[in-house]
Amino acid sequence: MQLLSSNFSPYSTRVRIQIRKKDLPIDIIAPTEPPLRTAEFAAKYPLAKIPVLILDEGGSISESWAIMEYLEARFPEISLRPKDPLGIAHINMLARYADMHLSPVLFPMFVSLLMGGVIDVDKELAAINKELAKGEKLLNSLPAFSERKLNIGDIALATNLLFAIETPKLFGCANILQNYPGLASWWHWVNEDVCVKQGMEEMRTALAIFMANKK
Known part of the structure; x- marks a missing residue:
């Protein structure tokens, strides 16, 4: 394949x-x-x-x-998906949050970076913060990540959250997670995984190349 x-x-x-x-x-x-x-x-x-x-x-x-x-x-031999119905629902919640809630509010900043348009940065940061607050509540409502294994829901959220962290930096917001201790702790935990860390480094490098080519 x-x-x-x-x-x-x-x-x-x-x-x-x-x-x-x-x-x-x-x-x-x-x-x-x-x-x-x-x-x-x-x-x-x-x-x-x-x-x-x-x-x-x-x-x-x-x-x-x-x-x-x-x-x-x-390939179920090394499983990254819970076997119980509730656990499966939880990973789907994480993935849906990443794709349906967090990602859409990043689009205006991406369009601005891509096309060079002017945006209301404060407005867009407020929209991102609103969705991050949802993510904080979502993680707090689920079983503690420190007591379970990494799953595909975590992986799906991690890649989208990387852009939610890195993109605001290009608009002057150095630490978008500073008011979300639950998300920040989860972010630290998920990045302890070698494969996740490699993926995050690849994305950061690609973003840096993209920005360098825009200059």
Whole structure:
């Protein structure tokens, strides 16, 4: 199997972390044949975005969470998913929070970085802080992370939170987590994992390259 991936993509990064944690024989490659954002890529992969998992038996799977669930079911030997229904619900809550609540409020800052437009920084930081407060409450409502193993819900949240931490720095906010001790403690815990740490370093490097190319 092959994973079409980009270090700049939090969604690709979460799958790369999972692959490394599970020590899976999956080649991680850049989308070059055909290139991303081309008609050829869209014709070959219906959702026209990465990550894409190309299957040995033919066909492919798009959307990071669908890929991660597939890999957990296909390769259960090293499991990163709870077995009980409540535990499964908890990891889905973390992933949905990351994708449906946290990520959307980062878009205005990303668009500003990409296109050079002017934004109301205070307004956008307030929106991010509102969602981080939700994340703090969510983590506090779940079983203590210090008493369980890392799971795919943690991995999904970690990659999105990386951008929630790093992007505001480019707009003058040095420590967006300073008022969220629960999130900050969880962030420290999740980054103790070697595979997570590697993924975070790859994303930071990709972001630095992106910003350098914008100058």
